[in-house]
Amino acid sequence: MAEERPRLGRDVYIALSAVGWADGNLDQEEADAIVRTALEEGLDITEIAEIEAATKERIDLGVIDRKNLSKEDRLFVYGVACWLTRLDGVVSPAELQALKDLGEALKIPEKPRNIVDSIAQEVANQGDDRPSRYDLVALRRSIGDRLKSALAKKENDQ
Numbered sequence: 827m828a829e830e831r832p833r834l835g836r837d838v839y840i841a842l843s844a845v846g847w848a849d850g851n852l853d854q855e856e857a858d859a860i861v862r863t864a865l866e867e868g869l870d871i872t873e874i875a876e877i878e879a880a881t882k883e884r885i886d887l888g889v890i891d892r893k894n895l896s897k898e899d900r901l902f903v904y905g906v907a908c909w910l911t912r913l914d915g916v917v918s919p920a921e922l923q924a925l926k927d928l929g930e931a932l933k934i935p936e937k938p939r940n941i942v943d944s945i946a947q948e949v950a951n952q953g954d955d956r957p958s959r960y961d962l963v964a965l966r967r968s969i970g971d972r973l974k975s976a977l978a979k980k981e982n983d984q
Contacts, residue, residue: 834864834867834899834902834966835873835894835895835899836864836867836869836873836876836877837890837891837894837895837899838895838899838903839860839861839863839864839869839873839877839880840876840877840880840890841887841890841895841903841907841928841932842903842906842907842910843857843860843877843880843881843885844880844885844886844887844890844928845887845906845907845910845911845924845925845928846881846900846910847884847885847886847901847926848887848911848920848921848923848924848928849911849918849920849921849924850920852881852884853913853914855913856881856910856913857878857881857882859960859962860877860881861874861877861878861881863962864877871944872920884948885929886929887924887927888931888980890903890928890931890932892931892932892933894973895932897973898966898969898970898973900932900933900934901934901938901942901969901973902965902966902969903906903932904925904928904929904932904934904942904943905929905942905943905946905965906962906965906968907924907925907928907946907947908925908942908943908946908947908953909947909949909950909960909965911925911952912947925939941972942969944970945965945969945972946965947963948968949961949965949968952964
């Protein structure tokens with residue numbers, strides 16, 4: 827029997843919207859990708875409406891509520907943020923600062939940030955990185971697998 831992955835909650839998508847707004851503009855493709863992924867996740871209509879609202883009006887990274895995010899959720903949000911910042915082909919200083927701020931808000935140390943950034947780029951390179959085709963499920967799976975491997979290695983080393 828396949829292991830069921832944890833469902834991503836509304837807070838993950840609100841956080842992604844905040845990151846998308848980091849450069850002052852969340853373009854329609856980015857907004858559509860966030861909402862589409864939330865729909866695919868099976869969130870209820872009320873949550874989808876909140877996420878859609880967050881893609882239409884700028885929100886601040888300060889709204890991210892970490893207490894409802896697992897370590898894997900936080901790494902996933904950071905990975906998607908890394909991918910979103912590269913979508914238009916230009917990573918602005920404001921976007922770099924937003925990534926740094928997000929990493930700090932999510933309490934992710936620098937080394938895991940770099941690893942997750944590499945994973946996001948690997949997933950983009952394996953397929954089409956356009957928002958409608960980027961494989962967010964593969965990103966989530968890869969982050970989860972690497973996190974489990976790291977935890978298992980840590981336990982074996984103790």
